[in-house]
Amino acid sequence: MHITPAARFLPSGDTALVVEFSDRIDRRVSALVLTLAEKLDAAAIPGVIEVVPTFRSLMVHYEPLRLPQAELRQRLGPLIEGMAATERDGRHWRLPACYDESLGPDLADVAQRTGLSVHQVVERHSATTFHVYMMGFLPGFPYLGDLPPELELPRRESPRIKVPAGSIAIAMAMTSIYSLESPGGWHLIGRTPVPLWDLRRDPPVLLAAGDKIIFEPISLREFEALTAKLTEGDYRIAPEAAPSSGTRA
Amino acid sequence: MTAALRVVSPGLMTTLQDLGRPGYQNLGIPVSGALDPVSLRAANALAGNPPGSAALEIAYQGPTLAVEADSVRLAYAGAAAGIEVLSGDEEAGTRRLAPLQSMRLRRGQVVRIGALNGGAVAYLAVEGGFAVAPVLGSRSTYVRAGIGGIEGRALKAGDLVPMAQVYAEDREEMMLPSLPLTAPSRFRIVLGPQDDYFTPRGIETLLEATYTVTPASDRMGMRLDGPALEHAKGFNIVSDGIAPGSIQVPGNGLPIVLLADRQTTGGYPKVATVISADLPALGRLTPGCKVAFTAIGIEAAEAARRQMMADLEDLTRQLAPVRHESAIDAARLMASNLVSGVVNAREGNPEGA
Numbered sequence: 001m002h003i004t005p006a007a008r009f010l011p012s013g014d015t016a017l018v019v020e021f022s023d024r025i026d027r028r029v030s031a032l033v034l035t036l037a038e039k040l041d042a043a044a045i046p047g048v049i050e051v052v053p054t055f056r057s058l059m060v061h062y063e064p065l066r067l068p069q070a071e072l073r074q075r076l077g078p079l080i081e082g083m084a085a086t087e088r089d090g091r092h093w094r095l096p097a098c099y100d101e102s103l104g105p106d107l108a109d110v111a112q113r114t115g116l117s118v119h120q121v122v123e124r125h126s127a128t129t130f131h132v133y134m135m136g137f138l139p140g141f142p143y144l145g146d147l148p149p150e151l152e153l154p155r156r157e158s159p160r161i162k163v164p165a166g167s168i169a170i171a172m173a174m175t176s177i178y179s180l181e182s183p184g185g186w187h188l189i190g191r192t193p194v195p196l197w198d199l200r201r202d203p204p205v206l207l208a209a210g211d212k213i214i215f216e217p218i219s220l221r222e223f224e225a226l227t228a229k230l231t232e233g234d235y236r237i238a239p240e241a242a243p244s245s246g247t248r249a
Numbered sequence: 250m251t252a253a254l255r256v257v258s259p260g261l262m263t264t265l266q267d268l269g270r271p272g273y274q275n276l277g278i279p280v281s282g283a284l285d286p287v288s289l290r291a292a293n294a295l296a297g298n299p300p301g302s303a304a305l306e307i308a309y310q311g312p313t314l315a316v317e318a319d320s321v322r323l324a325y326a327g328a329a330a331g332i333e334v335l336s337g338d339e340e341a342g343t344r345r346l347a348p349l350q351s352m353r354l355r356r357g358q359v360v361r362i363g364a365l366n367g368g369a370v371a372y373l374a375v376e377g378g379f380a381v382a383p384v385l386g387s388r389s390t391y392v393r394a395g396i397g398g399i400e401g402r403a404l405k406a407g408d409l410v411p412m413a414q415v416y417a418e419d420r421e422e423m424m425l426p427s428l429p430l431t432a433p434s435r436f437r438i439v440l441g442p443q444d445d446y447f448t449p450r451g452i453e454t455l456l457e458a459t460y461t462v463t464p465a466s467d468r469m470g471m472r473l474d475g476p477a478l479e480h481a482k483g484f485n486i487v488s489d490g491i492a493p494g495s496i497q498v499p500g501n502g503l504p505i506v507l508l509a510d511r512q513t514t515g516g517y518p519k520v521a522t523v524i525s526a527d528l529p530a531l532g533r534l535t536p537g538c539k540v541a542f543t544a545i546g547i548e549a550a551e552a553a554r555r556q557m558m559a560d561l562e563d564l565t566r567q568l569a570p571v572r573h574e575s576a577i578d579a580a581r582l583m584a585s586n587l588v589s590g591v592v593n594a595r596e597g598n599p600e601g602a
Contacts, residue, residue: 010443011439011441011442011547012439012441012442012490012491012495012522013438013439013492013493013495013522013523013524013550014522014525014547014550014551014553014554015492015493015525015554016493016522018442018489018490020442020489023487024487037275049271049272050272050273051275052274052275052514054488057490059274059490059491059492061274061492064551064554065551065558068548069547069551070547070548134514135275135276135277135513136277136488136512136513136514137277137512138277138394138512139273139276139277139278139394141277143488180394182393197394199384199395203273204385204394205273205276205278208276209275
């Protein structure tokens, strides 16, 4: 069923406009955001520079001297009208994840605070197919959801000054992978050897909003072997073929 | 043949910047680019470059650079600084490079740029531009991800910054009569997108208070000190996009204006956005500068941008040949006339021999 979703236009100065569908994190809202992003890309409206999907809104960056905001609003109306909140098929990735406590220093703490065993934490985290809601915070940093509710925790009280690149982390209803070494306040539960940011790739960023991710547990030995292979350049990760849309609810 | 500027001393934070790297914010890659695109364009116009060519962005303390090319034409625009040109041979002595005019330097000469005065940034452009491979369509340095410029970082001593041209074109030096770089008494903002996260009193504070730029400011954001803004419903929002000039207000109520290296998304409410026409002036502010805001509508903001772009177009029309150089040329011309006059006199008197 196609219902015109309620959208608010919020100016962000004279060169960006927010199209806000909601103020919460929700897969249906995310579907609306990503659908509009796709439609705007396809429409190739002169004056639109780029669009940035977020959890609940789409930011449209534009050149007002080619496309004044009033005109942009008019062009957006028909694109939003009748839009369905249908999740599109993104790329599917299986990312090797090493949940060894040497690489996930908060595993024991997370287990203790959630009342689960370390094994159960890993099991739940690696049994979920995550949706990339948006990219942000760092180049190539994906916001993945939704975390199984029993793993939800607030951010750490004291953020770390240095989180190594590749760290798999959780906070609130989200999980992510630090794409670059950076300060960070999420709980570190493991690490992937696959670089999310690699300048030898074009673009250097691996993931994009709308992708689906499954973490595949690997041992510390496998982690080290993959890391070595990656350094030598003889390991490449590619998305799997997406399951046919017929299997989707 | 290679041509380069060799970094003798790097200055405080000298990076290559152009007009930025739009098009990848959906992957979390910031736009970056010059903090003061007006001065960047001026430097490029003087050097005879397209407006968006990459130039050295100099922050607070300038670098010392040696010419390793047959010749190079330099142009400097932005905050005032003492700029000495040290000659290779002692007898030639020291010259000065005036801001807003181009100058040709020879191999072995050294340009030494001192402390910046009255502004945070300035730009040094070279004729033909710098020969650095663009990353994702831009030469702008973004240090956090190590991309653009020289190895994705600020210059350091010993670097060779490659130039596209081996020698400077033989042409007149150009100057600009002036470049208005004074800050507006009030920076113009458009309220939103999350002005509803602030109480009426919070908005009033923003529009009436005077803030001070703190030293904790960088290319990512300008942190302001002053009266705290009163939030209406907490200071966490579900992350959404960040625009250039977004004014985000974290829990302490103090505004942060997001600049060139801003993150693409963020989870603090953004009370307002500095209009694009006033952003270059904001990028020039140094710690201790006073900042006040006034709210305007979107049409007025668009009109201001139109005016700024028209003024920038006008820059190239204002370019004029440097006068004292033409005076030297006139003297040279006269000298050669005298010589040829002698020759002519001789030739004109065949019987005299």
